Amino acid sequence: MLRRLASLVLILAAVVAPTCAQDAAVVAFEGVTVVPMDRERTLPGHTVVVRGDRIEAVGPDGSVVVPDGATVIDGRGKWLAPGLAEMHGHVPPPSAPAELTEETLFLYLSQGITTVRGMLGAEGQLDLKRRANTGEVLSPTLYLAGPSFNGNSVSSPEQAEAMVRQQVADGWDLLKVHPGLTRAEYDAMAETANTLGIRFGGHVPAEVGLEHAIASGQETFDHVDGYAEALDASAGPVDPARLGDLVRQSRAAGVWIVPTMALWETIYGALPLDTLRAYPELAYLPPQQVEGWVGTVEQIRSGADYDAEAARRLIEGRDEILRALHAGGVRILMGTDAPQLFSVPGFSLHREFPRMAAAGMSPYEILHSGTALVGEYFADEDTFGVVAPGHRADLVLLDADPLAESANLAEIAGVMARGRWVDRADLDARLDALRSKYASN
CATH class of the missing domain: 3.20.20.140 (Metal-dependent hydrolases)
Structure with missing residues (x-):
């Protein structure tokens, strides 16, 4: 299958190259409504601090210290939930x-x-x-x-x-x-x-x-x-x-x-x-x-x-x-x-x-x-699945309340995997590159 060289380079660069936000050791979500998933509830007006691949702190705005030099993400009007799982997926050999x-x-x-x-x-x-x-x-x-x-x-x-x-x-x-x-x-x-x-x-x-x-x-x-x-x-x-x-x-x-x-x-x-x-x-x-x-x-x-x-x-x-x-x-x-x-x-x-x-x-x-x-x-393997200190920093930032309707889980403003943040603009750029690549074949 023939591919244009420019498209191939774009895709590989998009998949591999980290963004500035991902390189930061500390990321803080401020003013966000947390969907912790420890029980059925939401926590409006909260700050979540991530250091490395772990959630370090979760608390009401003003009660959590955001470290100097942290990358700050404005969570006002958004919901922060744990990342999702595909429990019967496949990856290419x-x-x-x-x-x-x-x-x-x-x-x-x-x-x-x-x-x-x-x-x-x-x-x-x-x-x-x-x-x-x-x-x-x-x-x-x-x-x-x-x-x-x-x-x-x-x-x-x-x-x-x-x-x-x-x-x-x-x-x-x-x-x-x-x-x-x-x-x-x-x-x-x-x-x-x-x-x-x-x-x-x-x-x-x-x-x-x-x-x-x-x-x-x-x-x-x-x-x-x-x-x-x-x-x-x-x-x-x-x-x-x-x-x-x-x-x-x-x-x-x-x-x-x-x-x-x-x-x-x-x-x-x-x-x-x-x-x-x-x-x-x-x-x-x-x-x-x-x-x-x-x-x-x-x-x-x-x-x-x-x-x-x-x-x-x-x-x-x-x-x-x-x-x-x-x-x-x-x-x-x-x-x-x-x-x-x-x-x-x-x-x-x-x-x-x-x-x-x-x-x-x-x-x-x-x-x-x-x-x-x-x-x-996976409790014997790692700690994740809840927005709480010590959990793996797997998060999804949403533009709508996922507890109101499951379709709102598609309203993604950004995704964090093991502390690495990918915002909406970055996601769209990578998806657009894929679309362009396969439209040319």
């Missing part, structure tokens, strides 16, 4: 062009995402995590699953055990489960993971089944597909008694759900292809990637096995399952599976919010699922 990887990471950040749990690792990707988490690349903080456990990568229980041990030794943050494992292979993986203290999550292999996966200590269940399969949701209305039992098991086991509802609506045909193609955020991606998505959706929907009515029932069943999980107190984590079909990094999160609201989640509960609750999930 090391074999991908470096600029594509940097662009992907920036797209997450541009939409207020300051933490990404990458759910499909590739050999060599841990170096990207190091570079991202030390600020060499403008990026959210990364937590990465290793290469997946699936029917192609694992052929015996012994191999499953060895693979767990190797991924622990390599330093991956968690194990990713895909379909295809036999029950014996899954059990060997789970037992070894539990012994060595590494978490695992993702899909539910058909031979394993949801209840056995819950009992085995699988921590996250992504896409709700394991529940849909256990309840045979595509066949019609789910059995409420059976659903209630699964909800109770899930809550008792302390599992986490990463729904990715919008993606599955795309896969199963809830939106016309013309609507998907009109998403404005597609302008920030390589045209070949977008056309590849178009071809995939066309292939799915035109296949001999595609049943539009069964797809409609499945989507309705998934909605019912998520409503029941939320109502039953099972913890929901924000996530979209980006970048996948028409699920653009960062932007896809804002398309997920209406689905979460439809499941009965309030604006506070939606924001909680991507901030304080994520901090709880």
Whole structure:
């Protein structure tokens, strides 16, 4: 794919070069309404001081000393919330062009995402995590699953055990489960993971089944597909008694759900292809990637096995399952599976919010699922997810109240990742550069 040299230079410079505000050791937000996310409340007229990658002080204006030489950001008329998380995201493998990887990471950040749990690792990707988490690349903080456990990568229980041990030794943050494992292979993986203290999550292999996966200590269940399969949701209305039992098991086991509802609506045909193609955020991606998505959706929907009515029932069943999980107190984590079909990094999160609201989640509960609750999930790794002293300085400055409406999370005036501040003008310049780059191809 040919690219104009000027556009390439502009993008690389935009992704790598820090701004003056980011270079400052101390940043202070003054006169801002803090959305702390320790509980459902806002704190008007506050000052927040950040030193390095940590929040140093939070208090009413006049009660917090702003150090000399601090970069001061006027927060009057704005809201300061914790940065968001993409808890089922992907980043390109090391074999991908470096600029594509940097662009992907920036797209997450541009939409207020300051933490990404990458759910499909590739050999060599841990170096990207190091570079991202030390600020060499403008990026959210990364937590990465290793290469997946699936029917192609694992052929015996012994191999499953060895693979767990190797991924622990390599330093991956968690194990990713895909379909295809036999029950014996899954059990060997789970037992070894539990012994060595590494978490695992993702899909539910058909031979394993949801209840056995819950009992085995699988921590996250992504896409709700394991529940849909256990309840045979595509066949019609789910059995409420059976659903209630699964909800109770899930809550008792302390599992986490990463729904990715919008993606599955795309896969199963809830939106016309013309609507998907009109998403404005597609302008920030390589045209070949977008056309590849178009071809995939066309292939799915035109296949001999595609049943539009069964797809409609499945989507309705998934909605019912998520409503029941939320109502039953099972913890929901924000996530979209980006970048996948028409699920653009960062932007896809804002398309997920209406689905979460439809499941009965309030604006506070939606924001909680991507901030304080994520901090709880990663509590053994770091302290973040709340606007409070000692927390990692992951923040999003908003032009509207996110507790009034979740759509206001898109009204971004600036983003701070590990103390590095990127204002609206900088975000727009980088996005404009991406748009220009791909419009020229």
